[in-house]
Amino acid sequence: MVKVLMKGNEVIAEAAVHAGCKYFFGYPITPQSELVAYMAKRLPEVGGLFLQAESEIAAINMVYGAAGTGVRVMTSSSSPGFSLKQEGISFLVGSELPAVICNIVRGGPGLGNIQPAQSDYFQVTKGGGHGDYHIPVLAPASLQEIVDLTQDAFDIADRYRTPVIIMGDGMLGQMMEPVEFYEAKPKEVPKKDWATTGTRGDGGPKIITSLELNAESLEKHNHHLQAKFKQIKENEVRFEAYETEDADYILVAFGTVARIAMNAIRKARQEGIKVGLIRPISLWPFPEKPFIDTRDKVKSYITVEMSAGQMIEDVRLAVNGHAPVDFFGRTGGVVPTQEEIYHKIISVAGGVEV
Amino acid sequence: MEKRVVFNEEICKSCSLCINVCPTNVIFLADYLNGKGYRPASVIEQEKCISCAKCAQICPDSVITVYRPEKKKVSV
Amino acid sequence: MITVYEKTKGLTDKPTHYCPGCTHGIIHRIVGEVLAEMDILEDTIGVASVGCSVLSYEYFNCDMTQAAHGRAPAVATGIKRVLPDRFVFTYQGDGDLASIGMSEVIHAAARGEKITVIFVNNAIYGMTGGQMAPTTLIGQKTVTSPEGRNPNIQGMPIRISEMISTLDGAAYIERVSTHDVPHIAKVKKAIRKAFETQKKGIGFSLIEVLSTCPTNWGIDPIESLEWMKNNMIPAYPLGVYKNIGERE
Numbered sequence: 001m002v003k004v005l006m007k008g009n010e011v012i013a014e015a016a017v018h019a020g021c022k023y024f025f026g027y028p029i030t031p032q033s034e035l036v037a038y039m040a041k042r043l044p045e046v047g048g049l050f051l052q053a054e055s056e057i058a059a060i061n062m063v064y065g066a067a068g069t070g071v072r073v074m075t076s077s078s079s080p081g082f083s084l085k086q087e088g089i090s091f092l093v094g095s096e097l098p099a100v101i102c103n104i105v106r107g108g109p110g111l112g113n114i115q116p117a118q119s120d121y122f123q124v125t126k127g128g129g130h131g132d133y134h135i136p137v138l139a140p141a142s143l144q145e146i147v148d149l150t151q152d153a154f155d156i157a158d159r160y161r162t163p164v165i166i167m168g169d170g171m172l173g174q175m176m177e178p179v180e181f182y183e184a185k186p187k188e189v190p191k192k193d194w195a196t197t198g199t200r201g202d203g204g205p206k207i208i209t210s211l212e213l214n215a216e217s218l219e220k221h222n223h224h225l226q227a228k229f230k231q232i233k234e235n236e237v238r239f240e241a242y243e244t245e246d247a248d249y250i251l252v253a254f255g256t257v258a259r260i261a262m263n264a265i266r267k268a269r270q271e272g273i274k275v276g277l278i279r280p281i282s283l284w285p286f287p288e289k290p291f292i293d294t295r296d297k298v299k300s301y302i303t304v305e306m307s308a309g310q311m312i313e314d315v316r317l318a319v320n321g322h323a324p325v326d327f328f329g330r331t332g333g334v335v336p337t338q339e340e341i342y343h344k345i346i347s348v349a350g351g352v353e354v
Numbered sequence: 355m356e357k358r359v360v361f362n363e364e365i366c367k368s369c370s371l372c373i374n375v376c377p378t379n380v381i382f383l384a385d386y387l388n389g390k391g392y393r394p395a396s397v398i399e400q401e402k403c404i405s406c407a408k409c410a411q412i413c414p415d416s417v418i419t420v421y422r423p424e425k426k427k428v429s430v
Numbered sequence: 431m432i433t434v435y436e437k438t439k440g441l442t443d444k445p446t447h448y449c450p451g452c453t454h455g456i457i458h459r460i461v462g463e464v465l466a467e468m469d470i471l472e473d474t475i476g477v478a479s480v481g482c483s484v485l486s487y488e489y490f491n492c493d494m495t496q497a498a499h500g501r502a503p504a505v506a507t508g509i510k511r512v513l514p515d516r517f518v519f520t521y522q523g524d525g526d527l528a529s530i531g532m533s534e535v536i537h538a539a540a541r542g543e544k545i546t547v548i549f550v551n552n553a554i555y556g557m558t559g560g561q562m563a564p565t566t567l568i569g570q571k572t573v574t575s576p577e578g579r580n581p582n583i584q585g586m587p588i589r590i591s592e593m594i595s596t597l598d599g600a601a602y603i604e605r606v607s608t609h610d611v612p613h614i615a616k617v618k619k620a621i622r623k624a625f626e627t628q629k630k631g632i633g634f635s636l637i638e639v640l641s642t643c644p645t646n647w648g649i650d651p652i653e654s655l656e657w658m659k660n661n662m663i664p665a666y667p668l669g670v671y672k673n674i675g676e677r678e
Contacts (some may be wrong), residue, residue: 356431369651370451371451371651371655375610375611411456411614412611412614413456413459414453414456414459416438416441416455416459419433419436419437420434422432423432424431
């Protein structure tokens with residue numbers, strides 16, 4: 001296959017089409033609007049359908065309807081719009097409907113701005129809507145990784161009958177890099193005999209609902225969902241560990257921030273400071289193993305985020321007090337520089353200010 | 355006398371809409387209770403029923419089934 | 431004996447939870463009969479909304495899906511766009527459609543979605559215990575308009591059929607009532623026409639059905655029909671508000 005130079009937002013859209021997604025319901029919001037525009041042009045070419053909804057609320061509910069017919073369906077938005085989708089997402093979880101939802105995070109809270117951020121971490125990993133639930137969240141750091149993770153997102157959604165979130169940030173969405181697409185064969189996908197397509201030829205009426213007025217029955221349903229989350233935790237964790245075996249200090253970062261952190265790590269290594277990186281790729285289920293493997297050797301972790309510190313809580317849970325966990329972050333859409341991260345390493349390492 | 359109007363008594367909620375529209379006023383609430391504690395609608399004078407089915411059309415709970423005799427000479 | 435009238439197979443055998451005399455039951459029966467008579471029960475997907483009719487997915491004898499409050503037209507859009515040859519309808523009350531879901535129904539109509547909306551207008555929120563709805567009449571007492579709806583405070587009622595009929599995507603809009611048997615027959619004619627409109631792919635259809643709420647109006651079922659006729663019909667005139675027939 002040939003490499004193509006594309007913008008991140010458009011890579012997500014094309015990757016979805018390659019994953020067999022034929023339906024997309026969206027709404028304009030910077031910094032993800034190119035994804036919507038690309039789908040509007042591209043889906044008709046593959047016999048699919050793009051529809052712009054009147055709001056993000058309407059869009060997620062159109063996804064709910066389409067998902068109920070058993071097709072691969074997607075929507076995307078950015079922070080404020082993503083907040084509007086939370087009730088719909090909780091309904092998708094309760095009704096066990098597969099769908100892929102992309103959040104290109106921007107500066108917040110409130111209207112915020114359109115610069116890149118990671119400050120929706122809590123919302124995507126701790127469940128932004130009501131009720132007990134978790135949603136698999138995949139956080140690509142490069143445009144090529146978008147291609148892989150988008151395919152995974154649709155497979156996970158169908159395999160477990162769950163919505164899946166792809167979390168990027170404004171930078172990832174707007175930057176251009178060469179990428180290679182491939183016709184991935186979807187892994188074994190369970191038959192969707194629960195889909196509401198009309199009963200002609202397939203027996204009695206099917207009902208898709210998340211309503212259960214009887215408490216014991218709803219609890220039973222919750223146990224079923226929790227068992228699903230446990231299964232996802234066992235099978236769908238993704239992360240990358242870089243030079244952590246001998247590391248005295250380990251940076252923890254995801255998405256584009258991890259790439260910036262890499263430069264700081266290389267510089268520190270040249271100065272003789274042994275620094276490594278743990279990069280969660282699945283934000284939920286959060287990767288605990290790389291911390292368990294290193295928490296008794298390392299002097300300190302430093303989580304680096306484009307937020308006031310959210311993932312740091314999951315890092316602390318995984319480290320479980322075995323080692324200190326420090327933090328460096330920029331908010332408001334400010335992107336941390338490698339020098340800032342490097343100086344943080346130096347200060348934590350207590351070394352000479354170079 | 356075969357029944358011209360049959361009530362599924364367990365489902366009736368005594369709302370009496372049928373009683374209100376019956377042109378021959380033969381429907382009344384029975385003096386016993388169904389499983390839900392409602393007095394079901396009932397007809398005794400089946401012969402007075404003209405099978406117009408107005409009762410069935412206004413019943414919110416599909417309680418009523420209406421029949422009419424085969425086409426045979428009606429004694430004057 | 432010849433059967434003149436029996437329960438339609440368009441409804442399941444499950445008894446409804448509706449209050450005694452609530453005309454939701456009549457409207458359910460009519461929708462079920464139309465689906466059965468058009469022989470499209472097996473090709474239909476219904477979208478239940480949130481309100482008294484939230485459990486309607488247990489009563490209609492076809493595939494059903496449960497939408498979030500106010501969002502049924504969007505869910506129906508998603509289904510119909512994926513399955514254009516299936517029949518899709520929503521069944522919504524006035525709180526669901528005219529309050530939280532106003533945006534969804536207007537845009538579904540504006541887009542000319544080939545779905546059918548059954549809009550039950552009883553001028554009150556039933557399931558939650560009698561609150562004011564956008565269609566609550568001036569002066570009508572509810573638990574959230576205890577002194578009677580006052581336009582200076584709670585604004586004016588909204589006439590959905592007239593409003594939606596101004597949208598070019600709307601193909602068939604009619605308001606009907608369930609206050610007596612002859613009018614109930616008209617409800618069936620209207621709902622049948624709406625599904626025929628969908629069948630011909632002409633565009634968006636909505637039937638507004640005036641309905642009673644004995645429990646929250648605090649009036650017995652028979653008098654509720656009278657109250658509806660004398661109070662709601664003047665505020666919500668019956669009639670066909672849009673009928674654009676076949677497009678050339």
